[in-house]
Amino acid sequence: MKLLEERIVQDGRVLSEGVLKVDQFLNHQIDPALMQAMGEDFANYFEQKGITKVITIEASGIAPAVFTGLSLDVPVVVAKKNVGITMTDELAAADVYSFTKQQNYTISVSKSVLSKNDTVLIIDDFLANGQAALGLMSICQQLGAAVAGIGIVIEKSFQTGRSLLEEQGADIYSLARIRSLENRQVEFVEENLS
Numbered sequence: 001m002k003l004l005e006e007r008i009v010q011d012g013r014v015l016s017e018g019v020l021k022v023d024q025f026l027n028h029q030i031d032p033a034l035m036q037a038m039g040e041d042f043a044n045y046f047e048q049k050g051i052t053k054v055i056t057i058e059a060s061g062i063a064p065a066v067f068t069g070l071s072l073d074v075p076v077v078v079a080k081k082n083v084g085i086t087m088t089d090e091l092a093a094a095d096v097y098s099f100t101k102q103q104n105y106t107i108s109v110s111k112s113v114l115s116k117n118d119t120v121l122i123i124d125d126f127l128a129n130g131q132a133a134l135g136l137m138s139i140c141q142q143l144g145a146a147v148a149g150i151g152i153v154i155e156k157s158f159q160t161g162r163s164l165l166e167e168q169g170a171d172i173y174s175l176a177r178i179r180s181l182e183n184r185q186v187e188f189v190e191e192n193l194s
């Protein structure tokens with residue numbers, strides 16, 4: 001998505017160890033017009049898939065997910081992080097390992113908002129190692145919901161996430177695909193040349 005790539009070049013900052021800081025429009029301050037355009041783009045790509053729910057994980061996935069749900073005219077489920085384990089019979093849960101934080105966290109979704117009648121689109125802000133999306137796929141599977149695809153705002157294509165999720169048979173659509181963050185420079189995957 002041209003608009004997003006331009007915004008990344010303009011406002012993104014490459015931090016050490018392959019991390020892109022996008023606090024000006026996605027992770028801290030949010031640009032609603034950009035989020036809306038992204039939601040429309042995701043909806044265009046996935047509109048023939050019979051999606052009944054969009055799902056994401058709190059917090060940074062919520063903005064793009066809500067605009068996608070608005071465009072598809074379906075509800076948006078927000079998986080919660082680290083809720084109490086006392087109500088496990090009401091929840092489907094999955095453990096997610098964060099390479100960035102080097103620790104596990106648990107994501108949970110209530111059985112009251114997702115069921116075998118649902119066809120789900122997973123949305124997230126970043127795809128790095130794919131563990132968050134894998135956790136969401138596990139929750140959908142536990143609840144009998146079908147996963148129609150995965151929409152990612154910024155994919156770091158030099159990390160392992162895409163191939164891991166493709167091994168699971170997922171249809172992944174990323175709005176920006178970053179080939180490299182070396183030398184503090186953002187280089188995008190050249191879609192036209194491949």
Ligand code: G4P
Nearest residue numbers: 019020022058059060098099100126127128129130131132
């Ligand atoms: P994975 O799910 O793909 O395996 O990624 P990982 O565990 O490594 O990511 C941990 C957190 O860091 C996630 O946010 C993820 O979105 C974010 N992240 C990963 N790479 C980058 C990056 O290059 N830049 C930025 N800005 N974030 C990155 P989170 O902890 O779940 O927090 P939240 O922002 O959703 O609340």
Ligand code: NA
Nearest residue numbers: 060061125126
């Ligand atoms: Na996220």
Ligand code: NA
Nearest residue numbers: 027060125126
């Ligand atoms: Na994040």
